[in-house]
Amino acid sequence: MADLILTPNIENADDFYAGLLAAHDGLEKADSDALNARLVLVLANHIGDSNVLAQALDAAVLKDT
Amino acid sequence: MNKIFEVPLYAYERSPDQDTATPVRHKVIVIGAGPIGLATAIDLAQQGVEVVVLDDNDKVSFGSRAICFSQRTLDIADRLGAGRQMLDKGVLWNVGKVYFDKREVYEFNLQPDEGYANPAFINLQQYYFEKAFVDRVRELQAEGASIEIRGRNKVEAIGTHDDHVKLEVETPEGPYNIEADWLIACDGANSPTRRMLGLDFEGRVFEDNFLIADVVMEADFPSERWFWFDPPFNRGQSALLHKQPDNVWRIDLQLGWDIDKEREQQPENVIPRLKAMLGDDVKFELEWVSIYTFQCRRMERFRYGRVLFAGDSAHQVSPFGARGANSGLQDADNLCWKLKMVIDGKSPELLLDSYNRERVQAADENIRMSTRSTDFITPKSDMSRLLRDAVLDLSEQYEFARPLVNSGRLSTPCTYVGSSLSSADALNGPDITQPGSACPDAPLGNDFLLPKLAGKFTLLTIDADAPEQIEEDGVEATRLALSVKDDPTLELKRRYLGNATSAVYLIRPDQHVAARRDSFEDNAFRQAIRRAIGKE
Structure with a gap:
C-alpha cells in the first residue's frame, strides 16, 4: 500500500506556489473557487491510488493540536 | 386507438373460487401483474408450483414507465422464456451525448461488450415488457401449467396466520374470499398490501418529481441518449432523452420536490419545454405524460411470515441507473427457487430469511448508487455544486473527468458478499x-x-x-x-x-x-x- 507523502516533495516549491497564486490572479471569487475545484480533480486523477487519496482527504482535515 | 396498453390483456372472468362455500386454498398468490409479479408467477409455474396472480386492473402498464432493462434482467427473462421477445422488440443505442448548461460537453460511443448473449441493456416500454410476460403465461397455460391471472381482482383485506394468509377480494361481481400458503406482494411503490399489514418504509433519503413524456417523432431523429445537466429549459435540474421502439422517444424532466403536479403536466406547459429541448423545427406528438414521484427508501424487512415483498413494494430508488424494475426482477429470481425448496420440504422456512438478507443488501446497494447519482445531478450544497460543475467543465476537455460524470450507474446484479448461503472462496479466481x-x-x-x-x-x-x-x-x-x-x-x-x-x-x-x-x-x-x- 502506497503512503501519502507528507514530507517536502515539491520541486522548486516557491515557483509552484507563485504559479498557483498567478493562476488565481484577477479572478472573481467564484472563478477562483472553480479553478481550485478543477485543480483538486486534476491532481486526484494523477494520484489515482485510492489509498493515497483517502489519506490525502484525511490529512487535509487539520488535527486539533 | 389500438395501443397495446389500452386493450384488456387479462379481462375479468368469474372464477369457480367465487362460488365455493369455503375459501379455496392456493399454494401461492401473487398480488400485482406488473413486471415483477408476472416474473414471479412464471418462475414458480415453471417449477411446477401452483400460482394465482391477482391484479386490480386488466391491462399492461399505461405509458412507457420503466424503459431500460439490463443484461441481468434479460438473462433472467431468458430463463423465464420471454427474453427473446423483449430483445427482438427492444432498442439498442450506442451514442450518448452529455450537455451542461447550453453546450454539449462530450459524446461517447458505447461499444457493445463481446462474449455475452444479451446486450448491456435495451430500451423497451414497460407495456411491451409486460406483454412478453403475459404471452409467456398464456404459453405455460397451454402447456397445462397451474398459473392464472385474475384481472380486476382487488385485494381489500389480508389476514395473516402462521401457515397461510386469507384474502378478501373485490371483483366487478362482488367480493369473495381466498387463501394461500404463501403471499407475494408485487403491488408497487404504493403497495396496498404494505398498508393493509400496517408496515411502512424506513428512512426517507430523498424525494423528487419527474415529468415523463412519451413523444412520437419523425423517424430521422437520431437514436441517441441525451442527458442534460442544468439546461436553460430546466434550470437547476436534469433532463433525459431516450429512444424507444416504434419511433417513441422518452423524455424525463426532473422537477424538484416542491411543484404543482397538475399544472406541470398540462400540455400548454409541457410542449414549450419539449420544444426548447428538441429544437423548434422538430415535429412531435405527445403520446403520454405523467408525473412520477419517487423516494429512496426500503422496508425494514422483505419477509413477514408467510408474506413476502418484491420489487417497488419493498424498495424504491431514484430512476437514475434503471435500478427499479431491474432490481425487482432480481428479487423474483432470488425468491422463487427458495420458495420452491421450502414448499417441497427440502429446506427449512429459514431459507426465506436469506431472501430478505440478500435482497436487502441489494436494495441498500441500489439506494447508495442512486443516491450518489442524485447528489451529482442535484447538488445539495454550494461546494457540491462547485465540484460537480468542475467535473463537467473538465469533462469537455479531458477524458479523465468523464467517468466522474454521474447521470446514473446502470443496474448490475448485486454480489451477495458474505451471504450465509455461500461457502468460503477456495479458488484463486477472478x-x-x-x-x-x-x-x-x-x-x-x-x-x-x-x-x-x-x-x-x-x-x-x-x-x-x-x-x-x-x-x-x-x-x-x-x-x-x-x-x-x-x-x-x-x-x-x-x-x-x-x-x-x-x-x-x-x-x-x-x-x-x-x-x-x-x-x-x-x-x-x-x-x-x-x-x-x-x-x-
Missing part, C-alpha cells in the same frame, strides 16, 4: 465470479453458458473431474463439464479461472455462485449444497 456473484455469461462456440445453468443446482467443472451428479439431502447438483478449449475467445477462462488452471463451481438455481474450488472435493461440495439450501 473477483467477478467469487461466491455470491451472479454468473457472468460466456461464449461457448455458437452457444452461451447461462442457458445451461438455468433453474437447478449445477456443478460447473472447467478442466476438472467430478461425478456427473451428486445428491445431498434430497437436492441434486448436475455436472456441466467444460474446458477452456470450449471458448476460443478465452472469456470463459478470463471470467471463471483467472490465474487458476482448473475450477469447480457450485451454482444456485438463480445462477449465483454458491461455492468454488480448484478441484472437486466430495465433502466440501456436499457441505456447500447444505449451506446453499439453508441447512448449515
Whole structure:
C-alpha cells in the first residue's frame, strides 16, 4: 500500500506556489473557487491510488493540536 | 386507438373460487401483474408450483414507465422464456451525448461488450415488457401449467396466520374470499398490501418529481441518449432523452420536490419545454405524460411470515441507473427457487430469511448508487455544486473527468458478499465470479453458458473431474463439464479461472455462485449444497 507523502516533495516549491497564486490572479471569487475545484480533480486523477487519496482527504482535515 | 396498453390483456372472468362455500386454498398468490409479479408467477409455474396472480386492473402498464432493462434482467427473462421477445422488440443505442448548461460537453460511443448473449441493456416500454410476460403465461397455460391471472381482482383485506394468509377480494361481481400458503406482494411503490399489514418504509433519503413524456417523432431523429445537466429549459435540474421502439422517444424532466403536479403536466406547459429541448423545427406528438414521484427508501424487512415483498413494494430508488424494475426482477429470481425448496420440504422456512438478507443488501446497494447519482445531478450544497460543475467543465476537455460524470450507474446484479448461503472462496479466481456473484455469461462456440445453468443446482467443472451428479439431502447438483478449449475467445477462462488452471463451481438455481474450488472435493461440495439450501 502506497503512503501519502507528507514530507517536502515539491520541486522548486516557491515557483509552484507563485504559479498557483498567478493562476488565481484577477479572478472573481467564484472563478477562483472553480479553478481550485478543477485543480483538486486534476491532481486526484494523477494520484489515482485510492489509498493515497483517502489519506490525502484525511490529512487535509487539520488535527486539533 | 389500438395501443397495446389500452386493450384488456387479462379481462375479468368469474372464477369457480367465487362460488365455493369455503375459501379455496392456493399454494401461492401473487398480488400485482406488473413486471415483477408476472416474473414471479412464471418462475414458480415453471417449477411446477401452483400460482394465482391477482391484479386490480386488466391491462399492461399505461405509458412507457420503466424503459431500460439490463443484461441481468434479460438473462433472467431468458430463463423465464420471454427474453427473446423483449430483445427482438427492444432498442439498442450506442451514442450518448452529455450537455451542461447550453453546450454539449462530450459524446461517447458505447461499444457493445463481446462474449455475452444479451446486450448491456435495451430500451423497451414497460407495456411491451409486460406483454412478453403475459404471452409467456398464456404459453405455460397451454402447456397445462397451474398459473392464472385474475384481472380486476382487488385485494381489500389480508389476514395473516402462521401457515397461510386469507384474502378478501373485490371483483366487478362482488367480493369473495381466498387463501394461500404463501403471499407475494408485487403491488408497487404504493403497495396496498404494505398498508393493509400496517408496515411502512424506513428512512426517507430523498424525494423528487419527474415529468415523463412519451413523444412520437419523425423517424430521422437520431437514436441517441441525451442527458442534460442544468439546461436553460430546466434550470437547476436534469433532463433525459431516450429512444424507444416504434419511433417513441422518452423524455424525463426532473422537477424538484416542491411543484404543482397538475399544472406541470398540462400540455400548454409541457410542449414549450419539449420544444426548447428538441429544437423548434422538430415535429412531435405527445403520446403520454405523467408525473412520477419517487423516494429512496426500503422496508425494514422483505419477509413477514408467510408474506413476502418484491420489487417497488419493498424498495424504491431514484430512476437514475434503471435500478427499479431491474432490481425487482432480481428479487423474483432470488425468491422463487427458495420458495420452491421450502414448499417441497427440502429446506427449512429459514431459507426465506436469506431472501430478505440478500435482497436487502441489494436494495441498500441500489439506494447508495442512486443516491450518489442524485447528489451529482442535484447538488445539495454550494461546494457540491462547485465540484460537480468542475467535473463537467473538465469533462469537455479531458477524458479523465468523464467517468466522474454521474447521470446514473446502470443496474448490475448485486454480489451477495458474505451471504450465509455461500461457502468460503477456495479458488484463486477472478473477483467477478467469487461466491455470491451472479454468473457472468460466456461464449461457448455458437452457444452461451447461462442457458445451461438455468433453474437447478449445477456443478460447473472447467478442466476438472467430478461425478456427473451428486445428491445431498434430497437436492441434486448436475455436472456441466467444460474446458477452456470450449471458448476460443478465452472469456470463459478470463471470467471463471483467472490465474487458476482448473475450477469447480457450485451454482444456485438463480445462477449465483454458491461455492468454488480448484478441484472437486466430495465433502466440501456436499457441505456447500447444505449451506446453499439453508441447512448449515
